[in-house]
Amino acid sequence: MFTFTGTNGKTNADRVAIVGAGVVSPLGRGLSATSDALFSGRDCVTAITHFDVTQCRCKTAGQIADHQLSKPRGRRARRLHRAAAMMITALEEMLAQDRQFTPELAVIGTTSGGMSFGENYYRALQRHDATRRAPEWIANYPPQKPVADAFEAFDISAPAQIIANACASGTNAIGHAFDCIRSGRYRRVLTGGYDAISELVFVGFDSLQASTPDKCRPFDRQRTGMVLGEGAAVFALENFDSARARGANILGEIIGYGISTDNHHLTQPDPSGVGPRHAMKRALRSARIAPEQIDYVNAHGTATVFNDAAEGKAIAELLGKSVPVSSTKSMMGHSLGAAGAIEAVFCLLALQKQILPPNINFRSADDDVDLNIVANESRPAKIDIVLSNSFGFGGTNASIVMRRANE
């Protein structure tokens, strides 16, 4: 008979260890290449190559070259969406670090799944093109499919919850996975996020004039908007005692998570910053730490006028004006459902290397956003605890708190 309380029942141990991580993003494939690009402040935003952007204001994005992506061999590879290949690439790296990791649950964030397959299908329909590929595009378009494909590639049989909370999806996924372990209901949860760039989403942000024809300049006085990105990142999370008992290599810890919903507007945050403030406050409470213990904030920092003003206000009010802050979207764009997971990898690297990642393309501070921005160049620092923010359409706000690995 199925056990209602989960596989390990309720336990008192509530520390959640990171025992594996994998990433592919415009900054590179794998933790090592990512670290090099991240701390050298490399601008990885390039001209769009996947579709026509002649009529768009913005013509750039952070993109991953196809040769950077792993694909399984054989006939199936042709049917896979790029997003599935991104998940496979990130999972491959994570599983290589801990071959014994067998998740009981997966919680993955995304916003658009295999969207470009949906676009292919609709374009073929409009051309009256009775292509034989239509069923394949339809079957591989849904957001759960790239996850299922990646799991099949590695024989992972864990049930999955696919969260689509817009741009906060990745952080929501990690946070919910953390809660599942901390509550004692699960011991090992695979989590992360993915998204591949698509025409519909690109044009959507362009139509809102949320994306910029300029460089992405988070928190800058003359910021004019975001650029999009893509990628995938995954984490192996495990109950700390369980991980230690089997001798797993503990890379760091997730120690807190906060979520809030801002009902101000479907696409714009409440200017007071109440949504982000609540999410961060709940994350601190969940982590059982004081605001002054945060050594670095990886901001959502999209470089839109509204987001950065509301987030900056919330950070300054809650955490103070001296905590170092950067938005790493300045280097690779906004990868939507993957952003929270990729930025959690950046936070992990910051904790491991004791280096603050830079906020590039920064020229001058905004009078209304009074923060200690890690401007343009990375810098060494003592970093024990970091906070990472993700906010999205629909008023979803999520924050996680991570700690450096120590016994």
Added chain:
Amino acid sequence: MSISIAGAGWVTPLGSSISEVWESLCRGDEATAEPICDPVGAKPYLVYRGPENALTNLPRHARLRRASAISRFSAAAGLSALDHARSTSHKIDMQRVALVFAIANGGVIYTKRFYHDIVTTGAQSASPLLFPETVFNAPASHLAALLGIEGASYTLVGDGAVGLVAIKMAENLLAEDDIDFCLVVAAEEADWLLCDAYHKWRLLRAAPPIEPFAHPPRGAILSEGAGAVLVGRNGAVRIEAAHAGKYFSSRKHAAAALTKVARDLGSDDASVVIGSANGTFIDALERNAVGTTEIYSAKPALGESVGASALWQVIVATQFLATKQLPPLLHAPTRERAKIIADRVVVLSCGLNQQVAGLRLSI
């Protein structure tokens, strides 16, 4: 931890009142299919539409002014579930309610309109008003604004089983002390584009009826609407087990996944399985998975509402437990029905694209 269903609401092609729709199902009624226009290929499709009054009898709210049918259906179902819970003396503080929204095809009408403009006239004509409504969590956002939910709100995506996966997530969320209830909502809107896609995928038939367990399978008819259940720590119907579900990568694997989930939930001990048989490959797999246990599916009467369908199954299960009645299984090969004891029921759902999930309920 024990969790229960404290309230329920739905919008179906047979109406929006749980008791009235239940009486219709028990009488053997089925919804009337309506034609849906395909302006591209001029192909005729038939679907079961949601009731018009569900879209108009909603409270005035700025968020619902431009919202698509999917958001309006879910608002109606969500409000109804809360009213139902309040009517049975549950006190609900919305600050302590989480929202889990289950979605499959999402806001397909606005998404199609938005992308159609891009394809036919170029990116410059893309509408900034439509784009935000194409995002998967737009219906959840509207509902949270309508209900004043400011804490946890999650949108889960998946196939026909996603509603049950959402209840599993609600169970996880209720492990937190700061949440009293979790409102689980699932919705679907019908459009010719979905009909074309499911037709090309060879899962749709041209006209009703849906004939469950027919061999060979003849296909489903799509429908639309929403379901909502308020999950709490107390309520009339107890959720004995919420299965986390399984993925399948082929129909062969689907059979194994269904059998595993059915066994884990003890379907042999249940008096009835409320299944997801919809006239497709799912039917035979489901029959094999549950053995001799009685299976009932409301899909021949209500249609295949994909994202909303699993929560409709849950509500059917709660009605079965409450009324001790099981409606007739329409258009199915005749089978003699064993005497049914309505004390425990299993809800089993196999989606069309890779997910299987289940619940066990009792009163």
